[in-house]
Amino acid sequence: MQTLIVAAPPSPTSLTARLLAAAEDELVSTGHDVDVIDLAAIDWDPVVRPGDYGLSAITGPVGTHAAQAIAAGTLDPTIARHQELLRGAELIVFMFPLWWFGMPAILKGWVDRVYTQGFAFGLDDAAGRTRKYGDGGLAGKRGLVITSAGDRETSFARRGVNGGIDELLFPITHGIFFYTGTAPLEPLTVLGVDTPVWAGADDAEAKVRKRLAGVTDEAPIPYRRMLADYDGDRVLRPELAPGREDLAVHRADR
Amino acid sequence: MQTLIVAAPPSPTSLTARLLAAAEDELVSTGHDVDVIDLAAIDWDPVVRPGDYGLSAITGPVGTHAAQAIAAGTLDPTIARHQELLRGAELIVFMFPLWWFGMPAILKGWVDRVYTQGFAFGLDDAAGRTRKYGDGGLAGKRGLVITSAGDRETSFARRGVNGGIDELLFPITHGIFFYTGTAPLEPLTVLGVDTPVWAGADDAEAKVRKRLAGVTDEAPIPYRRMLADYDGDRVLRPELAPGREDLAVHRADR
Numbered sequence: 001m002q003t004l005i006v007a008a009p010p011s012p013t014s015l016t017a018r019l020l021a022a023a024e025d026e027l028v029s030t031g032h033d034v035d036v037i038d039l040a041a042i043d044w045d046p047v048v049r050p051g052d053y054g055l056s057a058i059t060g061p062v063g064t065h066a067a068q069a070i071a072a073g074t075l076d077p078t079i080a081r082h083q084e085l086l087r088g089a090e091l092i093v094f095m096f097p098l099w100w101f102g103m104p105a106i107l108k109g110w111v112d113r114v115y116t117q118g119f120a121f122g123l124d125d126a127a128g129r130t131r132k133y134g135d136g137g138l139a140g141k142r143g144l145v146i147t148s149a150g151d152r153e154t155s156f157a158r159r160g161v162n163g164g165i166d167e168l169l170f171p172i173t174h175g176i177f178f179y180t181g182t183a184p185l186e187p188l189t190v191l192g193v194d195t196p197v198w199a200g201a202d203d204a205e206a207k208v209r210k211r212l213a214g215v216t217d218e219a220p221i222p223y224r225r226m227l228a229d230y231d232g233d234r235v236l237r238p239e240l241a242p243g244r245e246d247l248a249v250h251r252a253d254r
Numbered sequence: 255m256q257t258l259i260v261a262a263p264p265s266p267t268s269l270t271a272r273l274l275a276a277a278e279d280e281l282v283s284t285g286h287d288v289d290v291i292d293l294a295a296i297d298w299d300p301v302v303r304p305g306d307y308g309l310s311a312i313t314g315p316v317g318t319h320a321a322q323a324i325a326a327g328t329l330d331p332t333i334a335r336h337q338e339l340l341r342g343a344e345l346i347v348f349m350f351p352l353w354w355f356g357m358p359a360i361l362k363g364w365v366d367r368v369y370t371q372g373f374a375f376g377l378d379d380a381a382g383r384t385r386k387y388g389d390g391g392l393a394g395k396r397g398l399v400i401t402s403a404g405d406r407e408t409s410f411a412r413r414g415v416n417g418g419i420d421e422l423l424f425p426i427t428h429g430i431f432f433y434t435g436t437a438p439l440e441p442l443t444v445l446g447v448d449t450p451v452w453a454g455a456d457d458a459e460a461k462v463r464k465r466l467a468g469v470t471d472e473a474p475i476p477y478r479r480m481l482a483d484y485d486g487d488r489v490l491r492p493e494l495a496p497g498r499e500d501l502a503v504h505r506a507d508r
Contacts, residue, residue, distance in 0.1 A: 010302060010312055010316050011311070011312035011313065013312075013313055014312075046300050046301065046359035046360070046363065047300065047359060047360050048264060048358070048359075057265065058264055058265035058267075058268075059265065059267055061404075061448070062264055063404075063448075099366050100362070100365055100366065100369070100425065100429055100430055101425035101429035101430075102356055102362065102425055103362070104302070104362075104363075104366055105300035105301060105302075105359040105360070105362040105363025105366050106300070106301050106359070106363070108354070108356065108357070108358075108359040108362050108363075109300065109358075109359025109360070109362075109363070111354050112353050112354065112358055112359050115354070133415055150315075150317075151488075152487070152488065154487035154488055154489050155487075155488040155489075157489055158499035159489050159490040159498075159499060159503060160487075160488055160489050160490075161387055161480055161484045161488040161489070161490070161504070162429070162488075163424055163425075163428065163429070163501050163504065164499065164501070167421065167424070167500075167501050168424075168425055168429070170417055170421070170422075171354065171355035171356055171417075171422055171425075174417065175354060175355035175416070175417070175422070176354050176355075194315070194317075226415055230415045233406070233408035233409075233414075234405075234406065234408055234409040234414055234415040234416075235408050235409075235411055235413050235414055235415070236413040236414075236415070244413075244500075245412035245413060245418065245500070245502075246421075246498075246499070246500030246501070246502070247417050247418070247421050247500070247501065248499075248500070249413060250415070250417065
């Protein structure tokens with residue numbers, strides 16, 4: 001399987017860097033083709049700038065500028081190259097330490113800049129309907145989040161003080177992957193890393209290797225599809241998860 | 255009230271830039287002292303680097319490096335200056351367009367770099383207990399998110415296809431503000447901005463002005479306090495919101 005790993009290790013000696021090396025090794029040794037974007041190593045600039053769209057100033061919505069730049073062939077060549085890597089991937093993996101319950105800025109800004117309108121979203125189907133949530137520019141691919149956090153596992157449980165980890169990662173699994181048509185797999189999380197003497201790195205590496213060894217056969221998260229399960233106002237049909245208002249209503253299995 | 259606005263306008267002509275100008279004007283004209291950090295105007299670098307901590311390489315957890323740099327007085331002077339602005343603020347306002355259901359990278363990386371361990375979190379009380387969720391380095395302050403998004407309001411309703419806006423912003427209101435002791439106010443959202451001919455900018459500006467005019471008297475979101483409402487494993491006590499597992503269990507009013 002053609003795999004693109006986009007990783008944000010805070011340093012070459014970080015846990016993320018170690019898990020990245022393990023992930024690449026495991027995938028290559030089991031016959032997959034792997035591209036790695038190590039955002040720190042390439043000194044990725046996470047800020048959207050006029051030059052992204054071949055412009056000297058942003059004067060309108062950035063999405064419109066992006067779609068126009070794609071049509072005119074004036075998109076920044078680095079962004080276009082990263083889009084080509086995405087286009088060729090069958091599996092997209094985001095690897096990062098959880099900072100403030102989300103991606104470090106260097107990775108968030110990779111998504112901000114590379115997942116442009118006219119490429120990842122803002123596309124219509126033959127009937128003129130917006131392709132999103134189950135369809136989109138990255139339809140047919142799978143997506144996996146691999147992340148680590150310092151706080152203990154129970155703090156990330158569904159009633160844990162941080163909020164459930166599934167809900168905290170919903171903006172990524174549902175809002176980035178599923179939104180653009182990518183089938184999201186259950187996130188792989190390594191928690192409790194900040195305990196005073198953490199001896200879990202070997203176990204974490206084994207967990208990543210085991211998971212990736214079986215990644216081809218995994219069933220993705222069964223998020224509900226926009227056109228089938230939501231009404232014309234994009235509200236979940238009342239007969240589905242009736243009376244509930246939590247984020248898990250968007251999953252067919254919860 | 256001493257107010258710090260940290261804003262991420264994508265351009266000087268953007269809606270965020272317009273709402274930023276209105277917010278500053280409203281606050282100043284009603285007698286508040288206002289500091290504005292316009293991240294684009296100062297060309298903020300959102301990436302955590304060794305120099306943040308006076309180092310040539312990151313060799314351990316960034317939080318540990320940060321806490322040591324504060325103790326040694328070697329924290330990057332720009333970061334120290336922004337921390338001073340935070341320390342002096344009674345109200346902290348984050349203004350940004352919602353990109354991929356979160357902050358643009360330039361703002362996320364302001365939090366990543368400025369909200370360091372040893373300043374915003376990682377502090378103990380006199381009894382040696384971690385000060386977080388209702389207490390922390392920014393205790394006693396109020397926090398407000400002002401954000402805008404293209405999709406229609408119903409898509410952000412509690413059963414809307416995007417997920418409820420309160421839940422999507424939970425990593426900020428609860429995970430950044432409340433985590434560090436800041437009392438979060440209900441977010442102010444401007445939705446439906448991408449409709450083909452959007453005529454709502456005047457209304458949005460009026461909404462921001464009206465909200466800020468009364469911001470001193472607002473009751474914050476009643477998130478539950480860690481030491482009172484969670485057990486030793488940091489799991490919500492079973493008698494609170496019994497049987498539920500959604501993010502709203504962390505609010506005393508839902």
